[in-house]
Amino acid sequence: MEVVRLAHETDFAGWRQAARALRARHVAPDTTLWTVDGQANLFDGASPSEIASEGPIDPRSETAGRFTVPKAFVDLSAKVILHRSDERFALLYRLLWRLQDQPSLMHIASDPDVGRAQGFAGEVSRAAHKMKAFVRFRQTSDEDGEAFVAWFEPAHRVAEATAPFFARRFANMRFSILTPDACVHWDMTELAFTPGADPADAPAEDALEDYWRTYYASIFNPARLKIGAMQKEMPKRYWRNLPEAALIPELIAQAQGRTDTMVRQAPTEPSRRVVKAAIRNSRDAPWEGQAATSLEEVAAGVDHCRRCDLWRDATQGVVGEGPGKAKLLFVGEQPGDQEDLAGKPFVGPAGQVFNKALAEAGVPRTETYVTNAVKHFKHELRGKRRIHQTPNAGEVTACRWWLDAERRIVRPRVIVTLGATAGLAVFGKPTPIGKFRGQPIQLSDQAQGVVTYHPSYLLRLPDEAAKAKAYAAFVEDLRLAWSLAA
Ligand code: URA
Numbered sequence: 001m002e003v004v005r006l007a008h009e010t011d012f013a014g015w016r017q018a019a020r021a022l023r024a025r026h027v028a029p030d031t032t033l034w035t036v037d038g039q040a041n042l043f044d045g046a047s048p049s050e051i052a053s054e055g056p057i058d059p060r061s062e063t064a065g066r067f068t069v070p071k072a073f074v075d076l077s078a079k080v081i082l083h084r085s086d087e088r089f090a091l092l093y094r095l096l097w098r099l100q101d102q103p104s105l106m107h108i109a110s111d112p113d114v115g116r117a118q119g120f121a122g123e124v125s126r127a128a129h130k131m132k133a134f135v136r137f138r139q140t141s142d143e144d145g146e147a148f149v150a151w152f153e154p155a156h157r158v159a160e161a162t163a164p165f166f167a168r169r170f171a172n173m174r175f176s177i178l179t180p181d182a183c184v185h186w187d188m189t190e191l192a193f194t195p196g197a198d199p200a201d202a203p204a205e206d207a208l209e210d211y212w213r214t215y216y217a218s219i220f221n222p223a224r225l226k227i228g229a230m231q232k233e234m235p236k237r238y239w240r241n242l243p244e245a246a247l248i249p250e251l252i253a254q255a256q257g258r259t260d261t262m263v264r265q266a267p268t269e270p271s272r273r274v275v276k277a278a279i280r281n282s283r284d285a286p287w288e289g290q291a292a293t294s295l296e297e298v299a300a301g302v303d304h305c306r307r308c309d310l311w312r313d314a315t316q317g318v319v320g321e322g323p324g325k326a327k328l329l330f331v332g333e334q335p336g337d338q339e340d341l342a343g344k345p346f347v348g349p350a351g352q353v354f355n356k357a358l359a360e361a362g363v364p365r366t367e368t369y370v371t372n373a374v375k376h377f378k379h380e381l382r383g384k385r386r387i388h389q390t391p392n393a394g395e396v397t398a399c400r401w402w403l404d405a406e407r408r409i410v411r412p413r414v415i416v417t418l419g420a421t422a423g424l425a426v427f428g429k430p431t432p433i434g435k436f437r438g439q440p441i442q443l444s445d446q447a448q449g450v451v452t453y454h455p456s457y458l459l460r461l462p463d464e465a466a467k468a469k470a471y472a473a474f475v476e477d478l479r480l481a482w483s484l485a486a
Pocket of ligand 1 (some may be wrong): 106332333334335336341344345346347348350351370
């Protein structure tokens with residue numbers, strides 16, 4: 001029996017090195033035992049991986065690793081290694097071994113080893129997603145000033161893998177994320193890692209907790225309350241680390257009463273088939289992908305979209321909202337700060353102006369479909385504030401894939417573009433608002449287009465008289481669009 005001692009639980013480099021050497025020496029998987037050195041860890045100069053019966057492996061040796069494996073296998077392995085199952089190293093070595101005789105093994109989804117590894121990788125991805133969504137910082141300070149600390153218990157060992165996301169997202173914040181496996185530290189320049197921590201190392205109370213609680217209560221949507229789905233997305237294991245979790249029982253108790261006052265449909269969970277198709281769609285180049293055929297597919301696809309880089313710093317993709325067969329479709333620019341957090345279009349300050357103007361024009365928002373040209377929030381960090389940045393033409397073009405799908409599925413009679421970015425996305429060329437507003441424009445998909453101002457533009461106008469005039473024109477445009485759609 002060959003015994004391999006890896007340096008630590010996520011020692012991917014060590015596993016690769018040992019696996020290559022073993023395979024080159026034709027050591028069969030069932031005669032190999034994979035263990036982790038209980039003493040060593042990633043942070044103390046990582047002792048090299050060893051094969052106990054043969055001594056340390058020299059990766060430059062004649063026999064070590066004269067073969068190639070598919071990239072899909074390497075990518076999958078890098079994720080599987082982060083799984084908590086003790087079986088992961090052996091499973092991967094078995095796959096590596098079998099790839100010799102079955103080079104296309106990774107394409108056989110029905111193979112039990114492939115299926116198991118893919119299942120592990122999926123669970124690791126979900127754990128990383130949850131970590132990005134549920135880490136909550138507490139404010140603290142030390143001799144260098146203000147700092148933020150979060151305690152989190154990820155389902156799998158994803159702390160280091162998700163660290164670059166937090167560094168980008170909170171670039172101007174000095175923070176530490178403590179987990180039982182590893183701690184992540186960001187000093188606004190560099191990421192550093194230290195060994196896992198005890199929950200007691202996280203400070204207990206602070207003002208940010210109130211912020212999170214208020215925020216959570218304000219976005220809690222009782223009409224969408226599905227306790228099963230909620231526990232799936234925010235499993236109880238995470239609740240104890242979330243300040244807003246204290247509100248959940250109370251909010252659930254109030255939910256029925258609040259639901260009665262809201263006109264909103266509960267969303268359905270996308271099926272696995274929909275999610276799989278959406279993932280394919282979201283990565284392929286537009287001319288290769290299969291177009292989404294339902295709003296459910298669009299939502300799942302946007303969530304996984306990698307067609308441009310904006311997903312990296314956004315909390316989530318924000319798709320359109322409204323009936324699937326609305327006669328009138330509004331297109332804004334992109335979600336703002338509040339939309340990015342709430343996952344819905346036009347709920348922040350621009351949304352309030354929009355709602356007011358719709359009411360004055362006699363347009364029921366709930367009968368329209370409201371979406372954006374770009375589905376992820378583009379912004380830059382200034383201090384702790386996320387400042388809106390206008391999406392560029394490449395980002396608008398990349399995201400047209402989703403807007404076009406929404407247009408095809410909803411098939412509205414009228415499309416209203418709010419601002420220049422929406423005009424570019426819908427008409428495919430600049431449509432100066434002063435020149436085009438106030439008149440319907442025929443679109444190629446049978447719909448009529450109406451060009452008008454963006455509500456944020458109305459908010460920004462410094463001169464009160466100009467503001468009132470533009471607002472009146474905006475209301476007039478909404479009225480025109482509604483009458484065309486009737
Ligand atoms: N601005 C937009 O263009 N869309 C939103 O959803 C919010 C603000």
